[in-house]
Amino acid sequence: MKRTLPGVLLAAAALTGCSVTNVEPDEGGIVYDAGMFSSTTFQECLKPSTRDVSGPGDEGYRYPNGQRTYDFTGRAESEGKPITSVSRDGQIMTMIGGLTFYFSADDCKKLQSFHENIGKKYAAYESDGWTRMLQFYIGNSVERAMDEATLKYNWRELYSDPAKKALWEQDMSKLTNQYVSNLTQGEYFERLQFIIRQPEPPKSIVDAQTETQAAQERQKAQEAENTRALTxxxxxxxxxxxxxxxxxxxxxxxxxGKISIVPVPTGSAVNVTPKQ
CATH class of the missing domain: 1.10.287 (Helix Hairpins)
Known part of the structure; x- marks a missing residue:
């Protein structure tokens, strides 16, 4: 998340002993007075798209601002792997998707509290630290909420019933909000919303379901043929x-069409050749 400063700016900072913090448009910043002869104390917050030049020894930190995502698709850049939970009827369901949330780094009071209570502990102002922080506070909360919500539904309801899946997602959102707040001891993550693909039961269950549906279709076709023959x-x-x-x-x-009828005028000679 930290970016390299231009050479001229680095030289200027070195000559003056100043601390420079460049805050991008999608970030918020915070600066602490950490001089050699003073204790570390909060100094100020920085709005998006600002550059701050502070005194010698001061420390500036930048955090993402706005909508962000906890990705559990298992892809290379994702924060988490697909999540598995057990349904009410004992089937292991695999969930792939993400959770969007809003992080208000431009709210100074909230950013200061977050940085001092959580951010410093995980170095969440760095890319790797931000990911580790999300995995603990968001990832653990999502998995716990998903385990609890999934136990309320049968696998068929989650797999093939859009209305039940929508209720399941509502349950998970409510529980995740609750668990994240309890874990962080603050309202740092807001507007949580799941984006999840269709939950998947084990392949053997899907194959059996497909074969059952195919058998039902064959039975319907046979019943239709029986009805036609009876009629x-x-x-x-x-x-x-x-x-x-x-x-x-x-x-x-x-x-x-097995016998053809040919009109024959009265008195005409007729030769009949039977069909072979």
């Missing part, structure tokens, strides 16, 4: 009553 049989029974058994058979053969 046709009843139709033939009615024809047999009117035309007699042989007449009904002849009628059905004509209808199916």
């Amino acid at each position: 046709e049989l009843k139709s033939l029974e009615k024809l047999a009553k009117v035309l007699g058994p042989q007449g009904a058979i002849l009628y059905k053969a004509i209808q199916d």
Whole structure:
């Protein structure tokens, strides 16, 4: 998260002994008086897009400001791996996604409290430290909330029922807010919202579900064929009553195209060649 200062600015800072803090547009900053002959004390907060030149020995820190994400997709740049939790009916569900939140580094009172209580401990003003901090405070809270919320639903509800999945996400958001606040002892992370793909049960369960659905479709097709055949049989029974058994058979053969009817004028000679 720290950035290298331009050469000219570094030279100027070295000559004057000053401390320089450059705050980017998506950051907030905080400066402490940490001179050689004084105790470390809070000095001021820095707004986004500012550059502060402080006295010798002063210390400046920068933190992300605005919306941020705790990513648990397991990708190279993510903060966490996919999370697994057990459903009410005992199936292991795998959740892949993220949690968006808002961090107010431009709120001076809140930033000072965060830095002194959490930020310094994890060096969260550095990229690696910020990730470690998120993994402990956000990651642990998300996993605990997910375990608790998932136990309230069957795997089929989470896998194929959008309404139930929406309720599940609401449960997790509420629990995560509660656990994060309890863990941090402050309201540092706000507007928490999950973005999660469809929860996945084990592959064997998905395959069995797919085969069950395919079997149901085959059964429906067979039932439709049985209904068609029964309807046709009843139709033939009615024809047999009117035309007699042989007449009904002849009628059905004509209808199916097995016998062709050719009009023949009266008195004409006719040669009939049976179909092979």
